[in-house]
Amino acid sequence: MIKINHPKIILFLIIMFTCSPSGALTNDWPLVIIDFLRVSHMTKGNNPEVIVAIIDSGIDYTHQEFDPNMVLKEYSYDFVENNVDTRPVPQGIDSDMNGITDESVSHGTFVAGIIAAQGKSMSRGLVPEIKIIDFRGLNSDGIGDLGILDQIWQRIADMVAEGVPIKLINYSIDNGVPPSPYLDSIIANLTNAGVIIVAAAGNARTSDRNIVHYPASNPNTLAVGAVDSQMELAEFSRYGENLTLVAPGKKIYSTVIDNQYYTMSGTSFAAPFVTGALAFLWSIKPTLTREEMLSLLLNSTTHLGDPGKNELFGYGLLNVTKMLLNADIDINSTATVEFSGFSLGILAFISIVKEYYKRRKKRT
Ligand SMILES: [Ca+2]
């Protein structure tokens, strides 16, 4: 068991209520308001050049909604239990002493469902065939250790430097500390390498603390706030000048452990809509650079609130159809995936990287 030194590091989670799977199929309002359903036929995200890293409480990748090969187990790691099986387990703990045990055991699974559910008993995830590297960094109560989180960031930076095509990182966590020069420098390196980091803006808004949390507040990360089905800012969602954009995050229906489904809320669940949408676009057009991707994302939103970028909604609400149209993609056809040529060598390359990590593990 890892000693918890930094009890402030916590997942952004609000449990609203649970409901039966049968309620799910009509509950696709998030995909409606981000204008995804018109283009969902184009790809399932099966492009080997686009890998998403998720830093969270672990993913129950045996859930029926997930492709059995979704999580790249050879790269994934459980930093809580120090083993390779990243699936979350209820630990029977209340680390934050809020009277609720294991409230975040399904947090990472829920995030993964929004990105990659097959659409069996819930709305489809944005990219059901995406490959995910799962980093379990927080325990079943949603609490983690800053040192461990830093190790995970460093592991990702190493993988990217070695050529593993991690294009996106989903980070729905509050580091609970002021900006850290150490993490800022890793984020800068990842940014230079073309990686997009999508971070939750944060919950627990109060009248005097309407600022987004770190590291969402870092200028090189996207800070995502949450709106409800009426496109109103959720009452818990943080905002402010560092907010980049908003996505659905209130009463979201997705996967939890043991083949179950819940409805939950939090900016944690707004971030993966943006991550999934970017993975969707990048799967169709992997030649787009990080800067081109961000320009397409932020110039294609559904504008909300005061004119221009504003503190409540940033650049506005994620809009997937507009993003594709602005990328000159014919949305009436099934996408012909454009490979950059790099992918031809990628499988050979991955085996080299695997070998590298095998040797590294032996050394440590
Ligand atoms: Ca484990």
Ligand SMILES: [Ca+2]
């Ligand atoms: Ca608790």
